[in-house]
Amino acid sequence: MISAIVCAAGRGTRAGFAGNKVLHGYNGLPVLCYSLAVFSPLADEVLVACAPGELQAVGALLTPYPNARPVPGGSTRGESVYAALRAAKGEIVLVHDAARPFVTDKLVRDCIESVKRFGSGVCALPLSDTVAQVLDGNIVDVPPREGFAAVQTPQGFYRCRLLGAYERARADGRVFSDESGVYAAYAEPPRLFLGERTNRKLTYPEDFSPAERVGFGTDTHAFAQDGDAVVLCGVKIPSARALKAHSDGDAAVHALMDALLSAAGMRDIGFYFPDSDARFAGADSMKLLAEVVGMLAEKGLRAQNVSIAIVAERPRLAPYIEEMKQKLADVLHIPVTQIGIAAGTNEKLGYVGEGKGITCFATVLCSHVFPRTDAEKRRGF
């Protein structure tokens, strides 16, 4: 019989949430549920160690997993695992951090296999970063990283042996950051098996947000009867007729602004910069774009790359594309190589083909840029 213990009692202080981070949603689903979905079919029972005050909230998430039940945890991770070990019935026990939602079936199977073959199985990865010993903001030693591994979960053991190790550690008043430490100190050196880089731990606020957000926008402006230029991407281009607009009629920038706002889950430009507002009469759309860039920055978002398509029968845009890209790069604060502008005609079809107006499309990829955490600042990073 195999028991899985999922640790869900952490406070997640570093994630900066008011509540338990594993009850927080990732892509709309509580983080804890990801682990339950993997362990429930592979274990005979799943014990979710949670804070006594959260038994009900955690219990509600367990309904789809009939072999899972909440267990009141303690004030430390070790206390919680110890309580769950005593409540568990399996000969083999697999301990997993609920904050690692991307655990896979393969890792769980490899963990069980390692316990059966070697008596224990600790998921671990070779280090890719150099590890330094730090004192008061200075590096005092850089040991060879070959002697180190980054330890993840799941970690599997025979329950009696792990329980025995925990009891001896408790008697000595020693606290360990996970089971591999307890087992190494009071049983035997645990056996490693190869982890997966995707099995990352959600720790900081940015870990909980999908890193990238895509946005799409479109805008059309009709040609006026008069005028001598159109403005596209901030560049004035000679034209037999201007575009009709309340602002400067920069349809490409308007499409881009809508794409940016949309990527941030915000309303459209008509909402923030209404036609009815005299402030925007004849407005320089590049200035409005700069405002939108600032609005996204307040949400911790910035554009990574931008793709714009301009569909116009005339004027000819090819000679102006590089200048247009540079103008956008300056306002978006990204390299010009991150901007693509395609210009084409509509093969004389429809309103664009008849020369009645211009249509622009824009897509943008935005990424989250988070400020450093207070803990990082305190450590001098």
Ligand code: MG
């Ligand atoms: Mg417009």
